[in-house]
Amino acid sequence: MHPDYKDVGKITTRTIEECSELIKALCKAERFGWFTWHPDDVTKTFNIEKTYQELLDVKETVQELLEYLIRIKLKQTWALCKSCRKSVPTNWEKCPYCRKEKA
Numbered sequence: 439m440h441p442d443y444k445d446v447g448k449i450t451t452r453t454i455e456e457c458s459e460l461i462k463a464l465c466k467a468e469r470f471g472w473f474t475w476h477p478d479d480v481t482k483t484f485n486i487e488k489t490y491q492e493l494l495d496v497k498e499t500v501q502e503l504l505e506y507l508i509r510i511k512l513k514q515t516w517a518l519c520k521s522c523r524k525s526v527p528t529n530w531e532k533c534p535y536c537r538k539e540k541a
């Protein structure tokens with residue numbers, strides 16, 4: 439991933455994009471082998487090295503996604519459903535468990 443664009447876009451979108459780049463690298467390696475490179479690659483970088491880099495990008499992005507999800511979960515306010523007594527996000531119109539309206 440290019441360092442200038444590392445933080446551009448939502449973390450969810452960036453995770454999807456990085457995962458797709460890893461999938462692509464894995465597909466190329468599966469088709470053509472780990473120790474070959476793309477014919478247009480002037481740097482002649484082995485597929486295993488490209489896959490390694492994509493894997494590290496995914497690892498970094500997944501870590502960031504995990505931290506983001508923890509933050510939004512901690513920010514969410516919760517309340518007990520008056521019908522089923524399960525803990526539900528306060529911004530739900532209906533309880534996601536028992537589907538009863540918020541009282």
Ligand SMILES: [Zn+2]
Pocket residue numbers: 519520521522523524533534535536537538
């Ligand atoms: Zn409920």
